[in-house]
Amino acid sequence: MDTVDPKVWTLLALGVIMLAAWTVGSLVSRIGQPRVIGEIIAGILLGPSLLGLLAPSASTYLFPASVVTALGVLAQVGLVLFMFMIGLELDFGRLRGHGRRLASVAVASIVVPLGLAVVLALVLHPTYGDGEDKLVFCLFFGAAMAITAFPVLARLLQESGLAGTRIGTLSLVSAAVNDVVAWCLLAFVISLSRATGAGDGLRTLLLAVVYVVAMLGVVRPLLARLTDVPIWLALVIALLAAWFADRAGIHVIFGGFMAGAVMPRRAQWQRSLHERLDLVVTHVLLPVFFVMTGLSTHVEGLRTAGVWGVVVLVIAVATVGKLGGTALTARAVGERWSDALTLGVLMNTRGLTELVVLSIGLQLGIISSTMFTVMVLMALVTTLMAPPLLRLIEHRSTRSAPARTREPLEATAG
Numbered sequence: 417m418d419t420v421d422p423k424v425w426t427l428l429a430l431g432v433i434m435l436a437a438w439t440v441g442s443l444v445s446r447i448g449q450p451r452v453i454g455e456i457i458a459g460i461l462l463g464p465s466l467l468g469l470l471a472p473s474a475s476t477y478l479f480p481a482s483v484v485t486a487l488g489v490l491a492q493v494g495l496v497l498f499m500f501m502i503g504l505e506l507d508f509g510r511l512r513g514h515g516r517r518l519a520s521v522a523v524a525s526i527v528v529p530l531g532l533a534v535v536l537a538l539v540l541h542p543t544y545g546d547g548e549d550k551l552v553f554c555l556f557f558g559a560a561m562a563i564t565a566f567p568v569l570a571r572l573l574q575e576s577g578l579a580g581t582r583i584g585t586l587s588l589v590s591a592a593v594n595d596v597v598a599w600c601l602l603a604f605v606i607s608l609s610r611a612t613g614a615g616d617g618l619r620t621l622l623l624a625v626v627y628v629v630a631m632l633g634v635v636r637p638l639l640a641r642l643t644d645v646p647i648w649l650a651l652v653i654a655l656l657a658a659w660f661a662d663r664a665g666i667h668v669i670f671g672g673f674m675a676g677a678v679m680p681r682r683a684q685w686q687r688s689l690h691e692r693l694d695l696v697v698t699h700v701l702l703p704v705f706f707v708m709t710g711l712s713t714h715v716e717g718l719r720t721a722g723v724w725g726v727v728v729l730v731i732a733v734a735t736v737g738k739l740g741g742t743a744l745t746a747r748a749v750g751e752r753w754s755d756a757l758t759l760g761v762l763m764n765t766r767g768l769t770e771l772v773v774l775s776i777g778l779q780l781g782i783i784s785s786t787m788f789t790v791m792v793l794m795a796l797v798t799t800l801m802a803p804p805l806l807r808l809i810e811h812r813s814t815r816s817a818p819a820r821t822r823e824p825l826e827a828t829a830g
Contacts, residue, residue, distance in 0.1 A: 429483050432478060433459075436458040440457050455702070456706050462475075463475075497672065497701065498768075504679055505566070517746070525738065528741025530562040532561070533737065537553055540557070544787040548609070556602070559602045560770065564769070565770060566592065576806050605782075623664040627664040627666065640680055709771050718786070738763055742763045
């Protein structure tokens, strides 16, 4: 390995990553799971949890330190562009005119899991806080538990036939609101984490506010005046926004998200940009991120006494807070039980977005490596349970009575 150029060796690692992601993704799709779940699992399998355990020399051979550094750069670019695509897909026009159901579901899907997670974090902090400030740990833990995986949710809606339906649209809009609030909270937590003192924390917070105001109040109006935004310019803005976000004390991926959020809402242009980015980002760069996540996931850390109990507790709190809180609220504002449960299951998906959040927490030292692994397992389990639960709810609802799940949103908006 010493005589091989790391840049060339990275090509081998990248090829193996893409092959593993495609293979495992195809396998899980055959059992009704989203491909992204298989891609995440492929990343974990290539990490120390399996490959590093069964064949340590092969793991070291394939992922030496110099190659891991190069892959880290690719993963970072992939995350920025992925979050740019997420911001680009947000349709704020959907937030108007849908009444108290939307407001109630959106608020409940954030507040309930956030509150339960903060309570749990207070208990877990002494053991898994990794020396981080209690407030920072609790807020980060809450944000991580409250977030919904917008891209995984969108894919689930397509594969389950709920895309464009009343419940499907309601879940997408609620998830959009959910993610905006969660990312803003996460940006605040990051600014607190990076602060070395009270003055530094205030400075970072002010810079973050200035950054958001500049993106929404300056960049967005300027872009709206352009008759056409070249795709190359959109990508330049995404990368520069990420750099400025980092300089402001926020994480780079928040910059990518903000860049997408301020882009002009022109359907044909958005569709063209998404199609061009999707292949490279989804099938090349994101699998690299999954492997980088896998390299940080150490299942052997779960052998410590009591850790599996924490895994079960975290999954239970995450599910009760998100699925239970959303479903009960939806039922309280007039949804049938089948529709309310469907909405709760959809909002309980985490997957990819959760991994992005967790990688930030691990990178900044907010959570320990053991808690990182616990949360990765929680993200996988809560997302894996969604397809079978949706099929079960659909089966029972069609047997008992005609459900309104597949009606258009306008039928009951109010």
